[in-house]
Amino acid sequence: MDIQTKSFQDLTNQELYQILQLRAEVFVVEQNCVYQDMDGKDFKALHVMGLNKxxxxxxxxxxxxxxxxxxxxxxxxxxxxSGRQGGYGKEIMLASIKAIKDNFRETTIHLSAQSYLQKFYNDLGFTAVGETYLEDDIPHVLMVKE
Structure with missing residues (x-):
């Protein structure tokens, strides 16, 4: 998998379309969760993209x-x-952790994890903090990596 990290301003129209399409495909359609994906935070984020061909x-x-x-x-x-059995989840997370260290020089990382993925994030060094909560009617837990 080829990893690219870009600011919002550096994304091409095609890359932005692919990002929004993938997020909608999984978070809205597959998980049957109607929510506002485009939340205004993309402008401040760095976008870590994993590409295959x-x-x-x-x-x-x-x-x-x-x-x-x-x-x-x-x-x-x-x-x-189509990419869930290929190790892409672990690979994109490792690239994201590295991108945070390289770009922001920070070592403490937080994420709001869907509860059923807690073991996946534990295996990457994250620890659950606090109680499970609902985010868009899906159980989540705050996880921290020091």
Whole structure:
């Protein structure tokens, strides 16, 4: 998988379209969750894209501390259905962690994880903090990597 990290301003129209298409495909259609994906935060984020043969198969957006959460954070973690058995989730997360260190020089990272993925994030060094909560009617938990 080829990893690219870009600011919102550096995304091409085609890249932005692919990002929004993948997020809608998984978060809205597949998870049957009607919510406002375009939340105005994309402008501040760095966008970490995982491409396989020029097709977006995995994605996250990352923030420096204070732009979304108090500490650096990773959000909108998504892997398309066709790429879920190929290790793309782990690969995009490792690239996102590295991008936070390289771009923001921060080592504490927060994310709001869907509860059923807690073990996946534990395996990457994240620890659950606090109780489960509902975000868009889906159980989530705050996770932190020090």
């Amino acid at each position: 020029n097709e977006l198969v995995a994605y996250t957006r990352i923030f420096k501390g204070g732009d979304y959460m108090d500490h650096a954070s990773i959000g909108r973690v998504v892997v398309g259905k």
